[in-house]
Amino acid sequence: MLSAKEAPAPERPxxxxxxxxEEIARWELTVTADGEGLPAGSGSAAQGAMVFAExxxxxxxxxxxxxxxxRLTGGVGSLAGSQPxxxxxxxxxxxxxxxxxxRRAMPHDAPQSLTADQTYAVVAYLLSVDGVVRPDAVxxxxxxxxxxxxxxxxxxxxxxxxxxxxxxxxxxxxxPIPRAIRx
Numbered sequence: 001m002l003s004a005k006e007a008p009a010p011e012r013p014x015x016x017x018x019x020x021x022e023e024i025a026r027w028e029l030t031v032t033a034d035g036e037g038l039p040a041g042s043g044s045a046a047q048g049a050m051v052f053a054e055x056x057x058x059x060x061x062x063x064x065x066x067x068x069x070x071r072l073t074g075g076v077g078s079l080a081g082s083q084p085x086x087x088x089x090x091x092x093x094x095x096x097x098x099x100x101x102x103r104r105a106m107p108h109d110a111p112q113s114l115t116a117d118q119t120y121a122v123v124a125y126l127l128s129v130d131g132v133v134r135p136d137a138v139x140x141x142x143x144x145x146x147x148x149x150x151x152x153x154x155x156x157x158x159x160x161x162x163x164x165x166x167x168x169x170x171x172x173x174x175x176p177i178p179r180a181i182r183x
Contacts (some may be wrong), residue, residue, distance in 0.1 A: 029112070030100065031096050031099055031100035032096065033093070033096060034096065034145065038096060038099060038141035038144060038145070040116065041117040041119075041141075042117060042120050042138055042139065042140035043119070043122070043124055043139060044137065045121070045128035045135055045137050045138075046125075046135075047117075047121035047124075048120075048121035048122045048123065048128075049125045050121075051114070051122050052125050055118075055122075056072075056106070059107070060072050064087075064126055070087075072087055072088060073126060073129040074089075074090070075089070075091075076130050076131075076132075076150045077090070077150070078090055079151065087130070089129075091151055093153075093154060093155050095123065095127065095132075098123050102119050102122055103119045120139045123144065127147065130150075133147060
């Protein structure tokens with residue numbers, strides 16, 4: 001009988017199994033801010049209103065105005081005010097990540113259960129509620145890339161200036177807040 005010290009070590013752990021190509025394809029959902037990775041399909045705001053009422057409204061409220069889960073509409077132009085309302089249309093600088101998030105994580109009780117067409121439709125509906133796209137809009141990979149979000153210019157890119165992670169090195173950067181008064 002071999003002791004634990006003498007037993008030959010396995011070449012590799014015998015855990016799980018190799019993922020199939022189909023499983024890997026289901027996980028490869030990334031859509032970038034410029035729309036790279038958007039799938040084929042399309043959906044209208046009218047179709048999105050129906051999908052939203054059936055799959056989203058119970059959590060996000062009528063017209064996405066809020067419920068047990070976050071508010072998804074409204075707030076455009078409120079970020080500079082004393083009580084900013086952060087919604088996709090008021091805060092997000094680009095529209096394709098909205099598609100990415102909805103497809104990847106919603107509905108909460110059944111993530112990744114919406115088809116590409118349903119996801120385009122829900123995105124069209126939410127953006128139409130805030131007037132970002134027309135109420136008769138039909139979105140697809142090409143048109144979603146062209147949507148100009150209201151807060152597109154509300155973010156400052158530090159990458160173009162060779163940002164290394166230290167705000168103090170950027171010319172014109174605000175002075176750091178002294179530790180004594182940080183919250």
